[in-house]
Amino acid sequence: MIGYQTQPVEIRQTPGGTSVVDLNLVVPYAFQSEQGETLQGKAFQTVTLWGSMADFAGQYVRPGSQIFIGGRLQTDSWEDQTTHEKRSKTKVVALDMILLDPKDGQVPMPEAAKLTLSAVNRADVVGNVTRDPEIRTTSGGKQVLTLGVATNDRWKERSTGEAKKRAEFHNVVIWGALAEEVGKVVHKGSRVFVSGRVQTRSWETQQGQKRTTTEIIADQCSLLGVRNASALEAVETSAQRRAAPRATPPAADAPASADIPEIQYASEVKVEDLPF
Amino acid sequence: MIGYQTQPVEIRQTPGGTSVVDLNLVVPYAFQSEQGETLQGKAFQTVTLWGSMADFAGQYVRPGSQIFIGGRLQTDSWEDQTTHEKRSKTKVVALDMILLDPKDGQVPMPEAAKLTLSAVNRADVVGNVTRDPEIRTTSGGKQVLTLGVATNDRWKERSTGEAKKRAEFHNVVIWGALAEEVGKVVHKGSRVFVSGRVQTRSWETQQGQKRTTTEIIADQCSLLGVRNASALEAVETSAQRRAAPRATPPAADAPASADIPEIQYASEVKVEDLPF
Numbered sequence: 178m179i180g181y182q183t184q185p186v187e188i189r190q191t192p193g194g195t196s197v198v199d200l201n202l203v204v205p206y207a208f209q210s211e212q213g214e215t216l217q218g219k220a221f222q223t224v225t226l227w228g229s230m231a232d233f234a235g236q237y238v239r240p241g242s243q244i245f246i247g248g249r250l251q252t253d254s255w256e257d258q259t260t261h262e263k264r265s266k267t268k269v270v271a272l273d274m275i276l277l278d279p280k281d282g283q284v285p286m287p288e289a290a291k292l293t294l295s296a297v298n299r300a301d302v303v304g305n306v307t308r309d310p311e312i313r314t315t316s317g318g319k320q321v322l323t324l325g326v327a328t329n330d331r332w333k334e335r336s337t338g339e340a341k342k343r344a345e346f347h348n349v350v351i352w353g354a355l356a357e358e359v360g361k362v363v364h365k366g367s368r369v370f371v372s373g374r375v376q377t378r379s380w381e382t383q384q385g386q387k388r389t390t391t392e393i394i395a396d397q398c399s400l401l402g403v404r405n406a407s408a409l410e411a412v413e414t415s416a417q418r419r420a421a422p423r424a425t426p427p428a429a430d431a432p433a434s435a436d437i438p439e440i441q442y443a444s445e446v447k448v449e450d451l452p453f
Numbered sequence: 454m455i456g457y458q459t460q461p462v463e464i465r466q467t468p469g470g471t472s473v474v475d476l477n478l479v480v481p482y483a484f485q486s487e488q489g490e491t492l493q494g495k496a497f498q499t500v501t502l503w504g505s506m507a508d509f510a511g512q513y514v515r516p517g518s519q520i521f522i523g524g525r526l527q528t529d530s531w532e533d534q535t536t537h538e539k540r541s542k543t544k545v546v547a548l549d550m551i552l553l554d555p556k557d558g559q560v561p562m563p564e565a566a567k568l569t570l571s572a573v574n575r576a577d578v579v580g581n582v583t584r585d586p587e588i589r590t591t592s593g594g595k596q597v598l599t600l601g602v603a604t605n606d607r608w609k610e611r612s613t614g615e616a617k618k619r620a621e622f623h624n625v626v627i628w629g630a631l632a633e634e635v636g637k638v639v640h641k642g643s644r645v646f647v648s649g650r651v652q653t654r655s656w657e658t659q660q661g662q663k664r665t666t667t668e669i670i671a672d673q674c675s676l677l678g679v680r681n682a683s684a685l686e687a688v689e690t691s692a693q694r695r696a697a698p699r700a701t702p703p704a705a706d707a708p709a710s711a712d713i714p715e716i717q718y719a720s721e722v723k724v725e726d727l728p729f
Binding site: 286297368407 | 480562567
Protein backbone atom coordinates (compact mmCIF):
# COMPACT_ATOMS: atom_id res chain seq x y z
CA MET A 178 0.00 0.00 0.00
CA ILE A 179 0.98 3.62 -0.43
CA GLY A 180 -0.13 6.09 2.22
CA TYR A 181 0.74 9.13 4.26
CA GLN A 182 1.86 8.92 7.88
CA THR A 183 -0.61 10.81 10.05
CA GLN A 184 1.24 11.19 13.36
CA PRO A 185 4.70 11.75 14.81
CA VAL A 186 6.50 8.40 14.97
CA GLU A 187 7.10 6.87 18.39
CA ILE A 188 9.59 4.04 18.88
CA ARG A 189 9.07 1.56 21.67
CA GLN A 190 11.29 -1.33 22.71
CA THR A 191 10.36 -4.94 23.36
CA PRO A 192 11.70 -6.48 26.60
CA GLY A 193 14.31 -8.17 24.37
CA GLY A 194 15.49 -4.77 23.13
CA THR A 195 13.99 -4.83 19.62
CA SER A 196 12.59 -1.55 18.31
CA VAL A 197 8.94 -1.49 17.27
CA VAL A 198 7.03 1.30 15.56
CA ASP A 199 3.32 1.49 14.75
CA LEU A 200 2.72 3.74 11.77
CA ASN A 201 -0.78 5.13 11.26
CA LEU A 202 -1.29 5.66 7.55
CA VAL A 203 -4.07 7.33 5.64
CA VAL A 204 -4.48 5.69 2.25
CA PRO A 205 -6.59 7.74 -0.16
CA TYR A 206 -8.09 5.58 -2.87
CA ALA A 207 -10.46 5.58 -5.78
CA PHE A 208 -12.57 2.70 -6.99
CA GLN A 209 -15.25 2.01 -9.56
CA SER A 210 -18.75 1.47 -8.25
CA GLU A 211 -21.03 -1.14 -9.79
CA GLN A 212 -22.55 1.74 -11.79
CA GLY A 213 -19.14 2.66 -13.20
CA GLU A 214 -18.83 5.82 -11.10
CA THR A 215 -15.42 6.64 -9.67
CA LEU A 216 -15.78 6.93 -5.91
CA GLN A 217 -13.08 8.23 -3.63
CA GLY A 218 -12.38 7.27 -0.07
CA LYS A 219 -9.74 7.12 2.60
CA ALA A 220 -8.64 4.06 4.48
CA PHE A 221 -6.70 4.16 7.71
CA GLN A 222 -4.23 1.42 8.39
CA THR A 223 -1.91 0.52 11.24
CA VAL A 224 1.46 -0.78 10.07
CA THR A 225 3.90 -2.41 12.49
CA LEU A 226 7.63 -2.12 11.80
CA TRP A 227 10.26 -4.19 13.58
CA GLY A 228 13.98 -3.89 14.21
CA SER A 229 16.15 -1.58 12.18
CA MET A 230 13.19 -0.73 9.91
CA ALA A 231 11.52 0.72 13.01
CA ASP A 232 14.68 2.69 13.88
CA PHE A 233 14.86 3.97 10.31
CA ALA A 234 11.23 5.13 10.45
CA GLY A 235 11.83 6.82 13.79
CA GLN A 236 14.61 8.81 12.20
CA TYR A 237 13.11 9.73 8.84
CA VAL A 238 9.32 9.33 8.78
CA ARG A 239 7.40 12.46 9.73
CA PRO A 240 3.72 13.40 9.73
CA GLY A 241 2.75 13.79 6.09
CA SER A 242 5.54 11.54 4.73
CA GLN A 243 4.42 9.40 1.79
CA ILE A 244 5.42 5.76 2.24
CA PHE A 245 5.17 2.50 0.30
CA ILE A 246 4.62 -0.53 2.54
CA GLY A 247 4.68 -4.19 1.54
CA GLY A 248 3.84 -6.79 4.14
CA ARG A 249 1.38 -9.28 5.48
CA LEU A 250 -1.99 -8.81 7.13
CA GLN A 251 -2.16 -9.89 10.75
CA THR A 252 -5.20 -9.95 13.02
CA ASP A 253 -4.60 -9.86 16.75
CA SER A 254 -7.46 -11.08 18.93
CA TRP A 255 -8.00 -10.68 22.65
CA GLU A 256 -10.79 -10.80 25.21
CA ASP A 257 -12.02 -7.52 26.59
CA GLN A 258 -11.20 -7.63 30.30
CA THR A 259 -14.42 -5.97 31.44
CA THR A 260 -17.04 -7.15 28.96
CA HIS A 261 -15.32 -10.50 28.11
CA GLU A 262 -16.20 -9.87 24.49
CA LYS A 263 -13.86 -11.10 21.79
CA ARG A 264 -12.06 -8.14 20.23
CA SER A 265 -9.70 -8.02 17.29
CA LYS A 266 -7.65 -5.59 15.29
CA THR A 267 -6.08 -6.11 11.89
CA LYS A 268 -2.78 -4.53 11.02
CA VAL A 269 -0.06 -4.85 8.41
CA VAL A 270 3.31 -6.23 9.49
CA ALA A 271 5.77 -4.54 7.16
CA LEU A 272 8.31 -6.59 5.23
CA ASP A 273 9.55 -3.66 3.22
CA MET A 274 9.17 0.10 3.18
CA ILE A 275 10.12 2.86 0.78
CA LEU A 276 10.02 6.53 1.67
CA LEU A 277 8.53 8.22 -1.39
CA ASP A 278 9.10 11.90 -0.72
CA PRO A 279 11.62 13.61 -2.99
CA LYS A 280 14.71 14.83 -1.14
CA ASP A 281 13.61 18.43 -1.56
CA GLY A 282 10.06 17.81 -0.36
CA GLN A 283 6.76 16.86 -1.96
CA VAL A 284 5.94 18.56 -5.23
CA PRO A 285 2.60 20.29 -5.89
CA MET A 286 -0.09 18.16 -7.46
CA PRO A 287 -0.08 18.73 -11.27
CA GLU A 288 -3.36 20.20 -12.44
CA ALA A 289 -4.04 17.48 -15.00
CA ALA A 290 -3.43 14.72 -12.44
CA LYS A 291 -6.49 12.66 -11.69
CA LEU A 292 -6.05 8.98 -12.60
CA THR A 293 -2.35 9.27 -11.71
CA LEU A 294 -3.29 10.17 -8.13
CA SER A 295 -4.93 6.80 -7.55
CA ALA A 296 -3.37 5.25 -4.52
CA VAL A 297 -2.34 1.73 -3.74
CA ASN A 298 -4.24 -0.32 -1.25
CA ARG A 299 -4.14 -3.97 -2.16
CA ALA A 300 -4.00 -7.28 -0.40
CA ASP A 301 -3.33 -10.53 -2.25
CA VAL A 302 -4.17 -13.73 -0.45
CA VAL A 303 -3.77 -17.38 -1.43
CA GLY A 304 -5.67 -19.53 1.02
CA ASN A 305 -8.44 -21.97 1.85
CA VAL A 306 -12.09 -21.07 2.23
CA THR A 307 -13.13 -21.74 5.84
CA ARG A 308 -16.90 -21.84 5.42
CA ASP A 309 -19.44 -21.93 2.60
CA PRO A 310 -19.79 -18.39 1.25
CA GLU A 311 -22.90 -16.47 2.29
CA ILE A 312 -24.66 -14.40 -0.33
CA ARG A 313 -27.38 -11.87 0.33
CA THR A 314 -29.11 -9.11 -1.59
CA THR A 315 -28.98 -5.52 -0.37
CA SER A 316 -32.15 -3.41 -0.16
CA GLY A 317 -30.89 -1.77 -3.38
CA GLY A 318 -30.96 -5.17 -5.12
CA LYS A 319 -27.18 -5.73 -5.23
CA GLN A 320 -25.58 -9.06 -4.49
CA VAL A 321 -22.97 -9.13 -1.76
CA LEU A 322 -21.04 -12.18 -0.68
CA THR A 323 -18.91 -12.78 2.39
CA LEU A 324 -16.16 -15.33 2.47
CA GLY A 325 -13.67 -16.49 5.10
CA VAL A 326 -10.19 -17.33 3.84
CA ALA A 327 -7.42 -18.82 5.96
CA THR A 328 -3.75 -18.48 5.11
CA ASN A 329 -0.83 -20.17 6.81
CA ASP A 330 1.97 -17.79 7.69
CA ARG A 331 5.26 -19.51 8.38
CA TRP A 332 8.42 -18.04 9.73
CA LYS A 333 11.52 -18.93 11.70
CA GLU A 334 11.90 -17.54 15.21
CA ARG A 335 14.97 -15.35 14.91
CA SER A 336 16.43 -16.20 18.31
CA THR A 337 15.83 -19.96 18.37
CA GLY A 338 15.60 -20.78 14.65
CA GLU A 339 12.39 -22.64 15.49
CA ALA A 340 9.89 -23.03 12.65
CA LYS A 341 6.64 -21.28 13.53
CA LYS A 342 3.25 -21.41 11.90
CA ARG A 343 0.22 -19.25 12.38
CA ALA A 344 -3.13 -19.41 10.68
CA GLU A 345 -4.42 -16.02 9.64
CA PHE A 346 -8.12 -15.51 8.93
CA HIS A 347 -9.32 -12.94 6.43
CA ASN A 348 -12.84 -11.59 5.96
CA VAL A 349 -13.51 -11.13 2.28
CA VAL A 350 -16.40 -9.15 0.76
CA ILE A 351 -17.35 -9.47 -2.91
CA TRP A 352 -19.98 -7.49 -4.81
CA GLY A 353 -21.97 -7.89 -8.01
CA ALA A 354 -21.51 -10.42 -10.77
CA LEU A 355 -18.37 -11.85 -9.20
CA ALA A 356 -20.29 -12.43 -5.94
CA GLU A 357 -22.94 -14.38 -7.81
CA GLU A 358 -20.38 -16.61 -9.52
CA VAL A 359 -18.31 -17.17 -6.38
CA GLY A 360 -21.50 -18.21 -4.59
CA LYS A 361 -21.91 -20.99 -7.16
CA VAL A 362 -18.39 -22.32 -7.62
CA VAL A 363 -16.58 -21.71 -4.30
CA HIS A 364 -17.22 -23.89 -1.27
CA LYS A 365 -15.76 -24.60 2.14
CA GLY A 366 -12.30 -26.05 1.49
CA SER A 367 -11.86 -24.44 -1.94
CA ARG A 368 -8.45 -22.96 -2.54
CA VAL A 369 -8.65 -19.41 -3.85
CA PHE A 370 -6.58 -16.41 -4.77
CA VAL A 371 -8.24 -13.22 -3.56
CA SER A 372 -7.13 -9.70 -4.42
CA GLY A 373 -8.68 -6.46 -3.28
CA ARG A 374 -8.43 -3.38 -1.13
CA VAL A 375 -8.22 -3.50 2.65
CA GLN A 376 -10.97 -1.57 4.38
CA THR A 377 -11.77 -1.07 8.03
CA ARG A 378 -15.30 -0.13 8.96
CA SER A 379 -16.60 1.05 12.31
CA TRP A 380 -19.82 -0.01 13.94
CA GLU A 381 -21.41 0.19 17.35
CA THR A 382 -22.32 -2.59 19.71
CA GLN A 383 -25.77 -2.66 21.29
CA GLN A 384 -24.09 -1.12 24.35
CA GLY A 385 -22.93 1.79 22.18
CA GLN A 386 -19.26 0.80 22.10
CA LYS A 387 -17.23 1.47 18.97
CA ARG A 388 -15.87 -1.59 17.22
CA THR A 389 -13.97 -2.02 13.97
CA THR A 390 -13.82 -4.81 11.41
CA THR A 391 -11.20 -5.11 8.72
CA GLU A 392 -12.16 -6.70 5.43
CA ILE A 393 -10.69 -7.31 2.00
CA ILE A 394 -13.09 -5.86 -0.59
CA ALA A 395 -12.12 -8.16 -3.43
CA ASP A 396 -12.30 -7.40 -7.12
CA GLN A 397 -10.71 -10.72 -8.00
CA CYS A 398 -11.40 -14.19 -6.67
CA SER A 399 -9.80 -17.02 -8.62
CA LEU A 400 -10.53 -20.66 -7.99
CA LEU A 401 -7.28 -22.61 -7.75
CA GLY A 402 -6.42 -26.22 -8.36
CA VAL A 403 -8.76 -26.54 -11.32
CA ARG A 404 -7.91 -27.99 -14.68
CA ASN A 405 -7.60 -25.23 -17.29
CA ALA A 406 -8.01 -26.70 -20.75
CA SER A 407 -6.63 -23.63 -22.50
CA ALA A 408 -3.50 -23.60 -20.39
CA LEU A 409 -2.98 -27.35 -20.65
CA GLU A 410 -2.72 -27.06 -24.44
CA ALA A 411 0.63 -25.41 -23.82
CA VAL A 412 1.88 -28.15 -21.51
CA GLU A 413 4.48 -30.45 -22.92
CA THR A 414 4.00 -33.76 -21.21
CA SER A 415 6.78 -36.02 -20.05
CA ALA A 416 5.60 -38.55 -22.62
CA GLN A 417 6.00 -36.05 -25.46
CA ARG A 418 9.42 -35.15 -24.17
CA ARG A 419 10.49 -38.76 -23.89
CA ALA A 420 9.50 -39.34 -27.50
CA ALA A 421 11.97 -36.67 -28.61
CA PRO A 422 15.70 -37.41 -28.37
CA ARG A 423 17.02 -35.87 -25.15
CA ALA A 424 20.26 -35.80 -23.20
CA THR A 425 18.67 -35.84 -19.73
CA PRO A 426 15.48 -37.84 -19.51
CA PRO A 427 12.86 -36.60 -17.05
CA ALA A 428 12.66 -38.57 -13.83
CA ALA A 429 10.18 -41.32 -14.57
CA ASP A 430 9.85 -42.08 -10.90
CA ALA A 431 8.75 -38.56 -9.91
CA PRO A 432 6.37 -38.84 -6.95
CA ALA A 433 2.65 -38.75 -7.58
CA SER A 434 1.04 -35.48 -6.60
CA ALA A 435 -0.63 -37.27 -3.68
CA ASP A 436 2.83 -37.49 -2.08
CA ILE A 437 3.44 -33.76 -2.05
CA PRO A 438 4.04 -32.90 1.60
CA GLU A 439 3.61 -29.18 2.19
CA ILE A 440 2.34 -27.14 -0.69
CA GLN A 441 3.57 -23.81 0.58
CA TYR A 442 7.20 -23.04 0.17
CA ALA A 443 9.28 -19.98 0.83
CA SER A 444 12.64 -19.12 -0.64
CA GLU A 445 15.89 -18.89 1.26
CA VAL A 446 16.48 -15.67 -0.61
CA LYS A 447 16.46 -12.74 1.81
CA VAL A 448 13.85 -10.05 1.59
CA GLU A 449 16.74 -7.70 0.74
CA ASP A 450 16.41 -9.17 -2.74
CA LEU A 451 13.00 -7.61 -3.12
CA PRO A 452 12.86 -4.84 -5.71
CA PHE A 453 10.99 -2.52 -3.35
CA MET B 454 1.71 -14.70 -10.92
CA ILE B 455 -0.21 -17.95 -11.14
CA GLY B 456 0.58 -20.27 -14.01
CA TYR B 457 0.98 -23.84 -15.17
CA GLN B 458 4.39 -25.45 -15.67
CA THR B 459 4.75 -26.48 -19.31
CA GLN B 460 7.77 -28.82 -19.27
CA PRO B 461 9.51 -31.43 -17.15
CA VAL B 462 11.69 -29.67 -14.58
CA GLU B 463 15.45 -29.91 -14.99
CA ILE B 464 17.79 -29.01 -12.15
CA ARG B 465 21.25 -27.68 -12.93
CA GLN B 466 24.05 -26.79 -10.54
CA THR B 467 26.14 -23.63 -10.41
CA PRO B 468 29.92 -24.15 -10.14
CA GLY B 469 29.46 -23.29 -6.44
CA GLY B 470 27.01 -26.20 -6.04
CA THR B 471 23.76 -24.24 -5.80
CA SER B 472 20.74 -25.75 -7.53
CA VAL B 473 19.01 -23.68 -10.20
CA VAL B 474 15.75 -24.40 -12.01
CA ASP B 475 14.15 -22.48 -14.84
CA LEU B 476 10.41 -22.99 -14.86
CA ASN B 477 8.49 -22.24 -18.05
CA LEU B 478 5.00 -21.17 -17.10
CA VAL B 479 1.95 -20.51 -19.20
CA VAL B 480 -0.21 -17.85 -17.56
CA PRO B 481 -3.72 -17.66 -19.01
CA TYR B 482 -5.27 -14.27 -18.38
CA ALA B 483 -8.27 -12.13 -19.15
CA PHE B 484 -8.35 -8.38 -19.43
CA GLN B 485 -10.79 -5.66 -20.37
CA SER B 486 -10.23 -3.94 -23.69
CA GLU B 487 -10.77 -0.20 -24.07
CA GLN B 488 -14.20 -1.10 -25.46
CA GLY B 489 -15.04 -3.03 -22.30
CA GLU B 490 -14.75 -6.44 -23.99
CA THR B 491 -13.18 -9.25 -22.01
CA LEU B 492 -10.23 -10.56 -24.01
CA GLN B 493 -8.34 -13.70 -23.16
CA GLY B 494 -4.72 -14.46 -23.75
CA LYS B 495 -1.79 -16.53 -22.61
CA ALA B 496 1.55 -15.23 -21.45
CA PHE B 497 4.65 -17.38 -21.21
CA GLN B 498 7.12 -16.59 -18.50
CA THR B 499 10.48 -17.97 -17.45
CA VAL B 500 10.89 -18.17 -13.68
CA THR B 501 14.27 -18.87 -12.09
CA LEU B 502 14.40 -20.68 -8.77
CA TRP B 503 17.51 -20.91 -6.61
CA GLY B 504 18.75 -23.17 -3.82
CA SER B 505 16.39 -25.40 -1.93
CA MET B 506 13.42 -23.88 -3.74
CA ALA B 507 14.93 -25.28 -6.96
CA ASP B 508 15.40 -28.69 -5.33
CA PHE B 509 11.82 -28.60 -4.10
CA ALA B 510 10.54 -27.82 -7.60
CA GLY B 511 12.68 -30.60 -9.07
CA GLN B 512 11.00 -33.02 -6.73
CA TYR B 513 7.36 -31.89 -6.87
CA VAL B 514 6.65 -29.70 -9.91
CA ARG B 515 5.49 -31.61 -12.97
CA PRO B 516 4.22 -30.57 -16.39
CA GLY B 517 0.72 -29.17 -15.80
CA SER B 518 1.29 -28.28 -12.13
CA GLN B 519 -0.37 -25.03 -11.12
CA ILE B 520 2.00 -22.72 -9.23
CA PHE B 521 1.91 -19.34 -7.54
CA ILE B 522 5.14 -17.36 -7.93
CA GLY B 523 6.10 -14.11 -6.26
CA GLY B 524 9.38 -12.48 -7.18
CA ARG B 525 11.17 -9.74 -8.97
CA LEU B 526 11.56 -9.04 -12.69
CA GLN B 527 15.10 -9.29 -13.99
CA THR B 528 16.34 -8.52 -17.48
CA ASP B 529 19.59 -10.13 -18.58
CA SER B 530 21.38 -8.46 -21.48
CA TRP B 531 24.20 -9.75 -23.63
CA GLU B 532 25.78 -9.15 -27.01
CA ASP B 533 25.08 -11.66 -29.74
CA GLN B 534 28.44 -13.22 -30.58
CA THR B 535 27.85 -13.35 -34.31
CA THR B 536 25.75 -10.29 -35.07
CA HIS B 537 27.06 -8.13 -32.16
CA GLU B 538 23.50 -7.01 -31.58
CA LYS B 539 22.35 -6.27 -28.05
CA ARG B 540 20.01 -8.99 -26.89
CA SER B 541 17.98 -9.28 -23.71
CA LYS B 542 15.57 -11.58 -21.95
CA THR B 543 13.30 -10.78 -19.03
CA LYS B 544 12.56 -13.38 -16.40
CA VAL B 545 11.13 -13.58 -12.91
CA VAL B 546 13.49 -14.49 -10.07
CA ALA B 547 11.26 -16.27 -7.57
CA LEU B 548 11.21 -15.20 -3.93
CA ASP B 549 8.35 -17.47 -3.04
CA MET B 550 6.41 -20.29 -4.57
CA ILE B 551 3.25 -22.19 -3.68
CA LEU B 552 2.18 -25.41 -5.36
CA LEU B 553 -1.56 -25.01 -5.90
CA ASP B 554 -2.65 -28.47 -6.95
CA PRO B 555 -4.82 -30.33 -4.44
CA LYS B 556 -3.14 -33.44 -3.05
CA ASP B 557 -5.53 -35.65 -4.98
CA GLY B 558 -5.03 -33.82 -8.26
CA GLN B 559 -6.66 -30.92 -10.06
CA VAL B 560 -10.44 -30.78 -9.93
CA PRO B 561 -12.60 -30.34 -13.06
CA MET B 562 -13.49 -26.78 -13.94
CA PRO B 563 -16.97 -25.96 -12.54
CA GLU B 564 -19.44 -25.18 -15.31
CA ALA B 565 -20.38 -21.74 -13.89
CA ALA B 566 -16.75 -20.68 -13.53
CA LYS B 567 -15.80 -17.78 -15.75
CA LEU B 568 -14.66 -14.75 -13.74
CA THR B 569 -13.22 -17.07 -11.10
CA LEU B 570 -10.87 -18.55 -13.70
CA SER B 571 -9.12 -15.23 -14.21
CA ALA B 572 -5.45 -15.77 -13.64
CA VAL B 573 -2.83 -13.71 -11.93
CA ASN B 574 -0.16 -11.95 -13.89
CA ARG B 575 0.85 -8.76 -12.21
CA ALA B 576 4.00 -6.74 -11.73
CA ASP B 577 4.16 -3.81 -9.30
CA VAL B 578 7.06 -1.43 -9.70
CA VAL B 579 8.10 1.65 -7.72
CA GLY B 580 10.80 3.50 -9.63
CA ASN B 581 12.05 6.53 -11.49
CA VAL B 582 11.10 7.45 -15.04
CA THR B 583 14.24 7.28 -17.19
CA ARG B 584 13.08 9.34 -20.19
CA ASP B 585 10.17 11.60 -21.08
CA PRO B 586 7.22 9.39 -22.00
CA GLU B 587 6.45 8.99 -25.71
CA ILE B 588 2.83 9.06 -26.78
CA ARG B 589 1.52 8.13 -30.19
CA THR B 590 -1.84 7.41 -31.75
CA THR B 591 -2.53 4.05 -33.36
CA SER B 592 -4.11 3.82 -36.80
CA GLY B 593 -7.34 2.97 -34.96
CA GLY B 594 -7.16 6.31 -33.13
CA LYS B 595 -6.13 4.97 -29.73
CA GLN B 596 -3.50 6.63 -27.58
CA VAL B 597 -0.55 4.49 -26.52
CA LEU B 598 2.28 5.64 -24.33
CA THR B 599 5.64 4.05 -23.62
CA LEU B 600 7.58 4.72 -20.49
CA GLY B 601 10.94 3.59 -19.11
CA VAL B 602 11.06 2.97 -15.36
CA ALA B 603 14.21 2.10 -13.42
CA THR B 604 14.17 0.32 -10.08
CA ASN B 605 17.09 -0.30 -7.77
CA ASP B 606 17.33 -3.86 -6.57
CA ARG B 607 19.50 -4.31 -3.50
CA TRP B 608 20.67 -7.50 -1.89
CA LYS B 609 23.47 -8.95 0.17
CA GLU B 610 25.84 -11.41 -1.47
CA ARG B 611 25.26 -14.59 0.49
CA SER B 612 28.90 -15.73 0.53
CA THR B 613 30.63 -12.41 1.28
CA GLY B 614 27.85 -10.40 2.94
CA GLU B 615 28.70 -7.62 0.49
CA ALA B 616 25.89 -5.14 -0.25
CA LYS B 617 25.03 -5.27 -3.95
CA LYS B 618 22.93 -2.96 -6.06
CA ARG B 619 21.58 -3.40 -9.54
CA ALA B 620 19.45 -1.07 -11.59
CA GLU B 621 16.63 -2.84 -13.36
CA PHE B 622 14.92 -1.21 -16.36
CA HIS B 623 11.30 -1.86 -17.19
CA ASN B 624 9.45 -1.08 -20.41
CA VAL B 625 5.96 0.12 -19.59
CA VAL B 626 3.06 0.44 -22.04
CA ILE B 627 -0.09 2.40 -21.18
CA TRP B 628 -3.27 2.73 -23.26
CA GLY B 629 -6.19 5.11 -23.48
CA ALA B 630 -7.19 7.85 -21.05
CA LEU B 631 -4.46 6.94 -18.59
CA ALA B 632 -1.87 7.26 -21.39
CA GLU B 633 -3.10 10.74 -22.19
CA GLU B 634 -2.86 11.87 -18.56
CA VAL B 635 0.53 10.25 -17.95
CA GLY B 636 1.82 12.06 -21.04
CA LYS B 637 0.93 15.35 -19.35
CA VAL B 638 1.99 14.85 -15.76
CA VAL B 639 4.88 12.35 -15.84
CA HIS B 640 8.38 13.41 -16.94
CA LYS B 641 11.92 12.11 -16.90
CA GLY B 642 12.89 11.83 -13.24
CA SER B 643 9.30 11.46 -11.95
CA ARG B 644 8.83 8.82 -9.32
CA VAL B 645 5.95 6.48 -10.13
CA PHE B 646 4.16 3.37 -9.00
CA VAL B 647 3.26 1.19 -11.98
CA SER B 648 1.07 -1.89 -11.85
CA GLY B 649 0.10 -4.13 -14.73
CA ARG B 650 0.48 -7.45 -16.46
CA VAL B 651 3.76 -8.74 -17.83
CA GLN B 652 3.66 -9.56 -21.51
CA THR B 653 6.32 -10.77 -23.89
CA ARG B 654 5.84 -10.13 -27.58
CA SER B 655 7.80 -11.56 -30.48
CA TRP B 656 8.97 -9.67 -33.50
CA GLU B 657 11.40 -10.19 -36.35
CA THR B 658 14.55 -8.30 -37.17
CA GLN B 659 15.10 -7.09 -40.73
CA GLN B 660 17.32 -10.16 -41.11
CA GLY B 661 14.35 -12.34 -40.19
CA GLN B 662 15.59 -13.32 -36.74
CA LYS B 663 13.09 -13.81 -33.95
CA ARG B 664 13.40 -11.41 -31.05
CA THR B 665 11.30 -10.91 -27.93
CA THR B 666 10.54 -7.87 -25.80
CA THR B 667 8.99 -8.00 -22.36
CA GLU B 668 6.78 -5.16 -21.24
CA ILE B 669 4.51 -4.25 -18.36
CA ILE B 670 1.08 -3.38 -19.78
CA ALA B 671 0.03 -1.03 -17.00
CA ASP B 672 -3.50 -0.31 -15.85
CA GLN B 673 -2.27 1.88 -13.02
CA CYS B 674 0.39 4.56 -13.00
CA SER B 675 0.49 6.72 -9.88
CA LEU B 676 2.64 9.81 -9.55
CA LEU B 677 4.53 9.70 -6.25
CA GLY B 678 5.97 12.39 -4.04
CA VAL B 679 3.09 14.79 -4.65
CA ARG B 680 1.16 16.66 -2.03
CA ASN B 681 -2.30 15.18 -1.62
CA ALA B 682 -4.61 17.72 -0.02
CA SER B 683 -7.28 15.18 0.84
CA ALA B 684 -4.80 12.89 2.59
CA LEU B 685 -3.08 15.74 4.39
CA GLU B 686 -6.34 16.66 6.12
CA ALA B 687 -5.87 13.49 8.14
CA VAL B 688 -2.31 14.29 9.13
CA GLU B 689 -1.77 15.37 12.69
CA THR B 690 1.21 17.70 12.61
CA SER B 691 3.92 17.75 15.23
CA ALA B 692 2.79 21.24 16.17
CA GLN B 693 -0.75 20.01 16.88
CA ARG B 694 0.66 17.20 18.92
CA ARG B 695 2.89 19.48 20.91
CA ALA B 696 -0.08 21.70 21.77
CA ALA B 697 -1.83 18.73 23.39
CA PRO B 698 -0.49 17.39 26.70
CA ARG B 699 1.65 14.34 25.96
CA ALA B 700 3.94 12.00 27.82
CA THR B 701 6.54 11.61 25.07
CA PRO B 702 7.13 14.73 22.99
CA PRO B 703 8.02 14.15 19.32
CA ALA B 704 11.64 14.72 18.42
CA ALA B 705 11.82 18.42 17.58
CA ASP B 706 15.23 17.92 16.03
CA ALA B 707 14.13 15.37 13.45
CA PRO B 708 16.23 15.83 10.30
CA ALA B 709 14.79 17.79 7.42
CA SER B 710 13.69 15.61 4.53
CA ALA B 711 16.66 16.92 2.53
CA ASP B 712 18.88 14.84 4.82
CA ILE B 713 17.20 11.54 4.06
CA PRO B 714 19.96 9.28 2.78
CA GLU B 715 18.59 6.29 0.92
CA ILE B 716 14.89 6.22 0.38
CA GLN B 717 14.64 2.51 -0.23
CA TYR B 718 14.69 0.27 2.76
CA ALA B 719 14.23 -3.44 3.18
CA SER B 720 13.29 -5.28 6.32
CA GLU B 721 15.51 -7.69 8.19
CA VAL B 722 12.52 -9.96 8.36
CA LYS B 723 13.14 -13.10 6.37
CA VAL B 724 11.04 -13.95 3.37
CA GLU B 725 9.86 -16.97 5.37
CA ASP B 726 7.58 -14.45 7.05
CA LEU B 727 5.71 -13.89 3.83
CA PRO B 728 2.15 -15.14 3.89
CA PHE B 729 2.58 -16.88 0.54
